Amino acid sequence: MASTALEIIAFTVSISGWVLVSSTLPTDYWKVSTIDGTVITTATYFANLWKMCVTDSTGVANCKDFPSMLALDGYIQACRGLMIAAVSLGFFGSIFALFGMKCTKVGGSDKAKAKIACLAGIVFILSGLCSMTGCSLYANKITTEFFDPLYMEQKYELGAALFIGWAGASLCIIGGVIFCFSISDNNKTPRMGYTYNGPTSVMSSRTKYHGGEGDFKSTGPSKQFDKNAYV
Numbered sequence: 001m002a003s004t005a006l007e008i009i010a011f012t013v014s015i016s017g018w019v020l021v022s023s024t025l026p027t028d029y030w031k032v033s034t035i036d037g038t039v040i041t042t043a044t045y046f047a048n049l050w051k052m053c054v055t056d057s058t059g060v061a062n063c064k065d066f067p068s069m070l071a072l073d074g075y076i077q078a079c080r081g082l083m084i085a086a087v088s089l090g091f092f093g094s095i096f097a098l099f100g101m102k103c104t105k106v107g108g109s110d111k112a113k114a115k116i117a118c119l120a121g122i123v124f125i126l127s128g129l130c131s132m133t134g135c136s137l138y139a140n141k142i143t144t145e146f147f148d149p150l151y152m153e154q155k156y157e158l159g160a161a162l163f164i165g166w167a168g169a170s171l172c173i174i175g176g177v178i179f180c181f182s183i184s185d186n187n188k189t190p191r192m193g194y195t196y197n198g199p200t201s202v203m204s205s206r207t208k209y210h211g212g213e214g215d216f217k218s219t220g221p222s223k224q225f226d227k228n229a230y231v
Helices: 002-024 074-100 110-146 160-187 202-213
Strands: 031-033 043-047 051-056 061-065 156-158
Touching (some): 002 110, 074 110, 110 156
Antiparallel strands (some): 031 043, 051 061
16 A cells, blocks of 8 residues: 555656656746846847747847757757657656556556556656756856856856756656655565465364354254153
């Protein structure tokens, strides 16, 4: 019962993390232009892994997709690959988790389901590591340019998508670890033992059977004797 509850908790945490990781891909605010050291701000720049946008003082946003994938910076291409891998691994991890959980009717025997659930935990951990690496790589580029005094171009700050990605990656890793611990809990479940009491005769088994019911009835005819029986 405890292992089933752990699997349900792990599945909920892992799926929540996978949804958060997936939501970072279409999010626009991976990085936002900083207003540090500026008095008048006429435009706000923000970007994600797919496009660059600018918002003027009237609030109108104009976006432009990156023209060439091969001409992009290496860190953007690496982040794209890592985030796509994280989303794909989370999808397959959720499928494995459904087959490996005890509360489902598919997956085979308990031993086979335990192996599948352990595999789901490992896949979720890999998904979380990919997302964590991609977001950290993107954030490292932003912070390096921000604190470089020789960098004279537009500087950016960390966007909301990075924090969402870190949170989702943490949940995926935590859920995967809980899945693995639920398997170790299954191995500690004691097995039922049976004792051999030796062969028994038919009469003794009948006696035990009737004795278990609480009232033993004799199979022979009942005889009643009064005080004048031998007179």
